[in-house]
Amino acid sequence: MSDTLSPLSQIPADLVSVSDYARYAQAHLPPATYAYIAGGGADEISLKRNRTALDRLLIMPRVLRDLTHGGTHLQLLGQSLRHPIFLAPVAFQRLAHPEGELATARACEALETCFITSTLASYSLEQIAACSQGSKWFQLYVQENQDFTLQLMRRAEAAGYSHLVITVDAPLHGIRNRAQRAGFSLLEGVEAVNLRGRPPLPQASFSPSQSIVFQGMMSEAPTWEQIAWLIQQSSLPVILKGILSPADALQAFAVGAQGVVVSNHGGRTLDCLPAAIDVLPAIRQAVGVDKCLLLDGAIERGTDVFKALALGANAVLVGRPQLYALAVAGALGVAHMLRILREELEVCMSLAGTPTLADITPAALWQAD
Numbered sequence: 001m002s003d004t005l006s007p008l009s010q011i012p013a014d015l016v017s018v019s020d021y022a023r024y025a026q027a028h029l030p031p032a033t034y035a036y037i038a039g040g041g042a043d044e045i046s047l048k049r050n051r052t053a054l055d056r057l058l059i060m061p062r063v064l065r066d067l068t069h070g071g072t073h074l075q076l077l078g079q080s081l082r083h084p085i086f087l088a089p090v091a092f093q094r095l096a097h098p099e100g101e102l103a104t105a106r107a108c109e110a111l112e113t114c115f116i117t118s119t120l121a122s123y124s125l126e127q128i129a130a131c132s133q134g135s136k137w138f139q140l141y142v143q144e145n146q147d148f149t150l151q152l153m154r155r156a157e158a159a160g161y162s163h164l165v166i167t168v169d170a171p172l173h174g175i176r177n178r179a180q181r182a183g184f185s186l187l188e189g190v191e192a193v194n195l196r197g198r199p200p201l202p203q204a205s206f207s208p209s210q211s212i213v214f215q216g217m218m219s220e221a222p223t224w225e226q227i228a229w230l231i232q233q234s235s236l237p238v239i240l241k242g243i244l245s246p247a248d249a250l251q252a253f254a255v256g257a258q259g260v261v262v263s264n265h266g267g268r269t270l271d272c273l274p275a276a277i278d279v280l281p282a283i284r285q286a287v288g289v290d291k292c293l294l295l296d297g298a299i300e301r302g303t304d305v306f307k308a309l310a311l312g313a314n315a316v317l318v319g320r321p322q323l324y325a326l327a328v329a330g331a332l333g334v335a336h337m338l339r340i341l342r343e344e345l346e347v348c349m350s351l352a353g354t355p356t357l358a359d360i361t362p363a364a365l366w367q368a369d
């Protein structure tokens with residue numbers, strides 16, 4: 001692990017793609033930490049599906065078009081952005097680098113993209129907000145204690161976050177066997193500092209006929225009613241993260257969400273889920289052309305971004321690669337990783353003959369007859 005912003009020379013010359021960062025990160029991270037980051041739920045079918053579903057899609061290039069007016073700019077939920085590649089909320093970034101989320105947020109500012117601070121960040125949401133002038137959203141895990149949840153929201157508003165992302169697909173942890181087998185636990189000094197002072201849960205006792213999952217862990221899990229209420233309480237536009245069903249996407253907009261992140265949580269929650277890209281076309285069709293849809297899961301190439309946009313995403317989020325890049329070369333690594341993705345997207349758009357994001361439609365993908 002490097003402990004300061006690394007000079008460019010610390011990025012190995014043969015590190016030229018986002019997946020190269022994953023390879024290099026293994027040498028920079030303790031094996032159990034790597035297993036926690038890289039792993040997914042149970043047999044990792046959801047995790048693998050994210051990759052294979054993207055790989056199955058192919059691009060149909062159009063040649064000899066005028067590209068001189070091309071660019072990757074977009075307007076999204078009131079923001080003007082340079083490109084459609086954001087960093088997903090990822091917890092405990094000090095696992096990868098001592099500067100953790102501070103380094104990642106600075107890299108986002110340099111690459112003109114949006115950083116989404118996790119509720120489980122290892123720096124305080126205020127420290128992260130103060131360390132860069134870039135665009136920042138806050139990701140909320142709804143807490144068992146409603147007042148504490150509201151406190152987190154108010155802190156995010158006061159610290160200058162512009163959007164609130166409520167994650168709805170992980171009311172409890174997935175069964176993360178890879179991390180369990182590796183004996184993962186948080187490294188010393190790494191904790192969810194934003195949850196300090198959280199009121200303790202009441203002591204639960206169960207009768208033999210009750211379930212520790214349903215009557216225990218899930219008894220305080222949020223429902224649509226609570227999400228609708230939180231959206232009303234928020235002065236920030238709310239995006240719901242972790243939706244795969246068209247019916248849930250419709251409900252999200254019906255209760256007042258401004259956007260949806262189509263996601264299977266990087267394959268880390270329930271196993272045997274479809275990839276986000278598998279369900280994206282049906283969700284886009286259900287919600288219509290104007291609604292904001294983001295997508296994540298295995299975005300590692302400019303061509304992956306392109307495929308997601310072709311099937312209806314307005315922008316994509318990148319999860320694990322930010323930790324790999326952080327582990328290898330701190331803020332500089334994250335900025336480099338983002339630049340690789342942005343440039344690959346530009347090359348892909350050029351070679352596919354789609355000068356602007358609006359030109360990337362389903363017709364840009366190859367349909368086998």
Ligand SMILES: Cc1cc2nc3c(=O)[nH]c(=O)nc-3n(C[C@H](O)[C@H](O)[C@H](O)COP(=O)(O)O)c2cc1C
Binds near residue numbers: 038089119167264317
């Ligand atoms: C180590 C790790 C921690 C994560 N922490 C959070 C989190 O705190 N909140 C959240 O909504 N999603 C979290 N996610 C999920 C990501 O936001 C995102 O959905 C997922 O990583 C996308 O897949 P990818 O890693 O293949 O890009 C986490 C993912 C990883 C790998």
